[in-house]
Amino acid sequence: MPKLCRNGDLGTTGHLCDSVIDVVTTQANVRANGIPVARLKDPTNFHTIPVPCPPPPGAVCCVSHMSMVKSCSATVRVNSIGVARVGDSFDFGAMFQGSHNVRAG
Numbered sequence: 638m639p640k641l642c643r644n645g646d647l648g649t650t651g652h653l654c655d656s657v658i659d660v661v662t663t664q665a666n667v668r669a670n671g672i673p674v675a676r677l678k679d680p681t682n683f684h685t686i687p688v689p690c691p692p693p694p695g696a697v698c699c700v701s702h703m704s705m706v707k708s709c710s711a712t713v714r715v716n717s718i719g720v721a722r723v724g725d726s727f728d729f730g731a732m733f734q735g736s737h738n739v740r741a742g
Contacts, residue, residue, distance in 0.1 A: 643673060
C-alpha cells in the first residue's frame with residue numbers, strides 16, 4: 638500500500654526548470670503524523686516551467702507555474718475527497734514523498 642502524502646511532501650513535476658516541488662494542502666482538520674493530509678486537486682507550490690525564449694533559436698526560459706495533485710485513492714477519502722499517495726500523478730510527474738507510517742489503498 639502506498640504512503641499517504643501530506644502538506645509539504647515532495648513530487649516530481651516532469652519539467653526541466655524545477656523538477657521537484659511540494660504539495661500545499663487545502664484542508665487542515667485531518668492529519669497524518671501531525672501534518673495535514675494532501676488530496677486530489679491540492680495545488681503545487683509555485684515553480685517554473687520551460688518555454689521558448691526570444692532568439693537565439695533553441696533557447697529556453699523558465700516561467701512561473703502552478704499545478705495540482707491529479708490522481709488519488711479511490712477508496713480512502715478526507716472530507717469526501719480522495720487522498721494523495723506516493724506514486725499518484727502530480728503536475729506532469731508523481732508524488733514520491735509521504736508519511737513513514739501511514740498508508741492508504
